[in-house]
Amino acid sequence: MQFQQLMYFVAVAETRHFTRAAEEVHVSQPSLSQQIRALESELGAELFSRARGNITLTDAGEALLPLARRILADADTARHEVQELAQLRRGRVRLGATPSLCTGLLPDVLRAFHDRHPGIQLLLEEGGSLDLVRELARGALDLALVVLPLPAASPALTTVELLQEDLVVVSSARAPRPGRGGSVRIADLQGAPLVMFRHGYDLRELTVAACRAEGFEPSFTVEGGEMDAVLGFVRAGLGIAVVPSMVAVRSGHGLRTTPLARPGLRRTIALAHRSDVAPPRAARELQKVLLAAGRA
Numbered sequence: 001m002q003f004q005q006l007m008y009f010v011a012v013a014e015t016r017h018f019t020r021a022a023e024e025v026h027v028s029q030p031s032l033s034q035q036i037r038a039l040e041s042e043l044g045a046e047l048f049s050r051a052r053g054n055i056t057l058t059d060a061g062e063a064l065l066p067l068a069r070r071i072l073a074d075a076d077t078a079r080h081e082v083q084e085l086a087q088l089r090r091g092r093v094r095l096g097a098t099p100s101l102c103t104g105l106l107p108d109v110l111r112a113f114h115d116r117h118p119g120i121q122l123l124l125e126e127g128g129s130l131d132l133v134r135e136l137a138r139g140a141l142d143l144a145l146v147v148l149p150l151p152a153a154s155p156a157l158t159t160v161e162l163l164q165e166d167l168v169v170v171s172s173a174r175a176p177r178p179g180r181g182g183s184v185r186i187a188d189l190q191g192a193p194l195v196m197f198r199h200g201y202d203l204r205e206l207t208v209a210a211c212r213a214e215g216f217e218p219s220f221t222v223e224g225g226e227m228d229a230v231l232g233f234v235r236a237g238l239g240i241a242v243v244p245s246m247v248a249v250r251s252g253h254g255l256r257t258t259p260l261a262r263p264g265l266r267r268t269i270a271l272a273h274r275s276d277v278a279p280p281r282a283a284r285e286l287q288k289v290l291l292a293a294g295r296a
Contacts, residue, residue: 002035003071004035006071006072007072009036009065011024013048018032018055043060085282088117088281093120093280093286095122095124095125096124096132096146097124097126097144098127098128098146099127099201099226100202100243100244101145102124103227103250104245104250105246110124116285117282117285125140128201129202132145132146133157133272136157143272143273144273145270146269148269158273158275164267166259167245167264168243168257169257171256172236172255175237175256178240182258183259184259186211186260187214189240190211192219195223195230195239196220196224197227197230206265206267207265210265227243231255271294273287
């Protein structure tokens, strides 16, 4: 049984005329009749009574008609759904990002994307770069915003550099300004009370590595927090923290931002996806918005 045969059958059932039915489905009358006979042969029953040019449905035809209409309607619905997806009216994007990017970069980017494509569902997963790489590898994410360089054991990924971001020091507005001369050297962090992110945060690894490069181990007053918790602890005066500049801009009242002295600390943000699988159309559109934001 073929889809085309069902379409021809319904056309004849509704017009009760082979020639008019053939005109409606844009096929020659002999071809339509041949397909109807093939369908009857496949089903083992006649579908039409053809007495003296009067076309009526047999019992088998009456039984098949509502089923055929349902199949054709379902096919039309499927076609419409796929077309809407292709035209970005519906669909989803599974995006992974580090927590600091969820706080800093993504709110404006996702708002712009949603305004442009309101029917696309955005599924966001927060995590460190290592965790996001694993999720990309197993197909759980379409795109991920990660910090370069990636772990040495990363699977085959395509990465596009998005932006480079300075890191700054945030402190409580009620506490003395850290450092001297309006900036903070990495060496100034020695002995300073640091509020530190949990293991798995790229910012933790970067800050600790910078301190060790200056020959000391950082001192933590509180550690293990997520981004919002770290900012809250700093605001309460428990210590200082090294955070991305985009996060500091959005941190609200009660915090003071101090730049790091040259050469400072910078991190490179990249957009990654699997090399062996092309991202879906909706993900490619989000990729364009993210790249535009990185160039802005």
